[in-house]
Amino acid sequence: MAEETQLEVYDRYFTEQQLRDLITFFKTPTGEHYVQVARTIAAETRKNLQTSTERYLMETNERNRANRTRNDFRGLGFALKSYFADHNSYPKARSAEELAAMLVPKYAATVPKQDAWDHLIQYYVSDDGQHYRIVSAGTDGKFAPESELTKSDDIVYYDGRFVHGGDPNYPE
Numbered sequence: 001m002a003e004e005t006q007l008e009v010y011d012r013y014f015t016e017q018q019l020r021d022l023i024t025f026f027k028t029p030t031g032e033h034y035v036q037v038a039r040t041i042a043a044e045t046r047k048n049l050q051t052s053t054e055r056y057l058m059e060t061n062e063r064n065r066a067n068r069t070r071n072d073f074r075g076l077g078f079a080l081k082s083y084f085a086d087h088n089s090y091p092k093a094r095s096a097e098e099l100a101a102m103l104v105p106k107y108a109a110t111v112p113k114q115d116a117w118d119h120l121i122q123y124y125v126s127d128d129g130q131h132y133r134i135v136s137a138g139t140d141g142k143f144a145p146e147s148e149l150t151k152s153d154d155i156v157y158y159d160g161r162f163v164h165g166g167d168p169n170y171p172e
Helices: 002-013 016-026 029-087 096-103 146-151
Strands: 122-125 132-136 155-158 161-164
Touching: 016 029, 029 096, 029 132, 029 155, 096 122
Parallel strands: none
Antiparallel strands: 122 132, 132 155, 155 161
């Protein structure tokens, strides 16, 4: 029965002459070697495809988290700009919690306290209240010192624009 079903499949895709050519090929040393390694090649190909797919999905997930964090920062930037227009300085908050208390509900419906990786974000304001910076530690959850920022995955939003970790597809 298996032979009959296979014959139907081969008949659908090969002419009689092509089938003769295949038989001739499989009787050669190269054809015999192919038969010996075909399953291994197929298994390795499936494994490589699975690995590539998993890596692509992981990278896509990380890009989505970075995009969500950047969008949160942009929204917070708009709220800070509105606050600045009313007070001629940015909120002198020392944490995202304090910042939320100063911006919600008048300037923003919510203030993100964590990035898309569930790490706390940092908010800094200059002593004169004229500049602000919002920072996400990125995928690794570790804030990089200023001197090593270019080597980090931190996302830094300074005075309404990204100075590190901005979206390469949509530059500010």
